[in-house]
Amino acid sequence: MQELDPTILQKANAWLEGNYDADVKQQIQKLLDDKSYAELTDAFYKDLEFGTGGLRGTMGPGSNRINKYTIGAATQGLANYLKKTYPGEQIKVAIAHDSRNNSDLLAGITADVFSANGIYVYFFKALRPTPELSFAVRHFGCKSGVMLTASHNPKEYNGYKAYGHDGGQYVSPADKDVMKEVAAITSIDEIKFERNQANIELIGEEVDQLYLDKIKALSVSPDAIQRQKDLKIVYSPLHGTGITMVPKALAEFGFENVTVVEEQATPDGNFPTVVYPNPEEKEALTLAMKKAAEIDADLVMATDPDADRVGIAAKNPDGEIVLMNGNQAASLLINYLLTAWQEKGKLTGNEYIVKTIVTSYLLDKIAADKGVECYNTLTGFKYIGELMTKFEGKKTFIGGGEESYGYLIGDIVRDKDAVVSAAFIAEMTAFYKDKGSSLFEALIETYLQYGFYKETLISITKKGQSGAEEIKAMIEKFRTNPPATLGGSKVVALKDYEKQVETDLNTGATKPLDLPVSDVLQFFTEDGSIISARPSGTEPKIKFYCSVNTKLASKEAFKATEAELDAKLQNIMKDLGV
Numbered sequence: 001m002q003e004l005d006p007t008i009l010q011k012a013n014a015w016l017e018g019n020y021d022a023d024v025k026q027q028i029q030k031l032l033d034d035k036s037y038a039e040l041t042d043a044f045y046k047d048l049e050f051g052t053g054g055l056r057g058t059m060g061p062g063s064n065r066i067n068k069y070t071i072g073a074a075t076q077g078l079a080n081y082l083k084k085t086y087p088g089e090q091i092k093v094a095i096a097h098d099s100r101n102n103s104d105l106l107a108g109i110t111a112d113v114f115s116a117n118g119i120y121v122y123f124f125k126a127l128r129p130t131p132e133l134s135f136a137v138r139h140f141g142c143k144s145g146v147m148l149t150a151s152h153n154p155k156e157y158n159g160y161k162a163y164g165h166d167g168g169q170y171v172s173p174a175d176k177d178v179m180k181e182v183a184a185i186t187s188i189d190e191i192k193f194e195r196n197q198a199n200i201e202l203i204g205e206e207v208d209q210l211y212l213d214k215i216k217a218l219s220v221s222p223d224a225i226q227r228q229k230d231l232k233i234v235y236s237p238l239h240g241t242g243i244t245m246v247p248k249a250l251a252e253f254g255f256e257n258v259t260v261v262e263e264q265a266t267p268d269g270n271f272p273t274v275v276y277p278n279p280e281e282k283e284a285l286t287l288a289m290k291k292a293a294e295i296d297a298d299l300v301m302a303t304d305p306d307a308d309r310v311g312i313a314a315k316n317p318d319g320e321i322v323l324m325n326g327n328q329a330a331s332l333l334i335n336y337l338l339t340a341w342q343e344k345g346k347l348t349g350n351e352y353i354v355k356t357i358v359t360s361y362l363l364d365k366i367a368a369d370k371g372v373e374c375y376n377t378l379t380g381f382k383y384i385g386e387l388m389t390k391f392e393g394k395k396t397f398i399g400g401g402e403e404s405y406g407y408l409i410g411d412i413v414r415d416k417d418a419v420v421s422a423a424f425i426a427e428m429t430a431f432y433k434d435k436g437s438s439l440f441e442a443l444i445e446t447y448l449q450y451g452f453y454k455e456t457l458i459s460i461t462k463k464g465q466s467g468a469e470e471i472k473a474m475i476e477k478f479r480t481n482p483p484a485t486l487g488g489s490k491v492v493a494l495k496d497y498e499k500q501v502e503t504d505l506n507t508g509a510t511k512p513l514d515l516p517v518s519d520v521l522q523f524f525t526e527d528g529s530i531i532s533a534r535p536s537g538t539e540p541k542i543k544f545y546c547s548v549n550t551k552l553a554s555k556e557a558f559k560a561t562e563a564e565l566d567a568k569l570q571n572i573m574k575d576l577g578v
Helices: 006-017 022-033 037-044 068-085 103-116 130-139 174-183 205-217 222-227 242-253 282-295 326-343 362-369 381-391 418-434 439-450 464-480 555-576
Strands: 055-058 092-097 120-124 144-148 157-163 200-203 233-236 258-260 299-303 310-315 321-324 351-356 373-377 396-402 406-409 452-461 489-496 501-504 510-512 521-525 530-535 541-550
Touching: 006 022, 006 037, 022 037, 055 068, 068 103, 068 144, 068 157, 068 174, 092 103, 092 130, 103 120, 103 144, 103 157, 120 130, 130 144, 130 157, 130 205, 130 418, 205 242, 205 418, 222 418, 233 242, 233 282, 233 418, 242 258, 242 299, 242 418, 282 299, 282 310, 282 321, 299 418, 310 418, 310 439, 321 326, 321 439, 326 351, 326 362, 326 396, 326 406, 326 418, 326 439, 326 452, 351 362, 351 381, 362 373, 362 439, 373 381, 381 396, 381 406, 406 418, 418 439, 439 452, 439 555, 452 555, 464 521, 464 530, 464 541, 541 555
Parallel strands: 092 120, 092 144, 120 200, 233 258, 233 299, 351 373, 351 396
Antiparallel strands: 055 157, 144 157, 299 310, 310 321, 396 406, 452 541, 489 501, 489 521, 501 510, 521 530, 530 541
């Protein structure tokens, strides 16, 4: 039988002897009595780290779990950071939570600790989407905000996203400073859990309306919506927070024929109708697509539990409802926005869009054609938010996004926003339908104009410590010995974001990169393919993002050209050995 490591036993005993709640001690004692050593080890072998995005993990007792104490320590550390950063100022924060099990309880604990530290809290009295939390931080002039969510993770998980004064997640150097303060909390006796009710203000519907009014003011094609107000839309919140705001946003825009998937309409942290509440997964949209087929819908949308990401499906030329990937949706949205702005005479030359380096470069081509600047950032929406804050009052942000289904239109928040995105995806569908077209046809027209871009993502997981070492060796091999060809085309350039240098592999010439340091490699081939390799910072996983493109000769050539690009993507993967 497996023996319990003495250090694990020591940590478990420290919880049994410390000022922890009786029920927590009971759960730990039961694990010891039952000799559940694997579970105990996982619960205590390390302290759950407060990373650049906050906390995320499975719920339960232990130092490596999401619970009252790890959430309390994170909040005490953040409170200490805020008090050091804003001495003598009144500090205000906003707090919201999603539909996950215990999210409301953990949000309450977060409010307890902030209020006990003399910090004024705007507390959403019921679940709300992540982007509305970002909006509230900005609206109320808060110095910080916290969202209790684990996004699209399985039901056992929860998490804690921390936001700065601009409504965006913390970026360097502030993120490291917050992490230091959280790491400095070495005992739960340092955490102030006693709520000061005078420092807590409940908020809700009044903020909803302010947020919705701002979203509605962004609409570019209200006339097209008016003519297409009966557009058939199927929407699923996947048991999450989207139900509180997405139907309202669609109604505010003027859509009158929205069918909500009833089986998934009620917020439920057990997510009973899906394997994962992730709109990237086809399985998660099964019920919505079935409903769409029943009513012959024009558009299907589904949002993840905290409603910052949205997946969509629309009819292909054969009349079948098909899923669109994040790159396709982002390309459609940006092309629609820039076209509609152009038609309305709103483009002045001072506008810009933002995307991540692993998102389709079709967006760069569209922006260049419209005379709109396109910025590329590292993966993570916080970098898009950081750029928006930098340009605030100087340039006009139209929209942006990343391939993992996260988009933003307008600058009222600083995070990806499925509420505003759902409203604009519906508006875009109405815009094209008003012109006698569909979303899928609009996508093919985009390919005809700018080139057919096709992307794929491969994730490779390597378990345990040996897996992490394998991944490190894999990325190092690509760094020191880049492939000569990929997919039959010569590799002509390498961007190394860790060394912050771009190398011309033909001449050996180098030039600096101006993005933050990150362990990411990008290979550029002679024929325009781009391959990005990125190890995950939080799990033993490496991701390969591949983008290929070619000319699309005609609408009729769509399927044959797609097959050609798919074959090329497979060849690139083979050449990479993945």
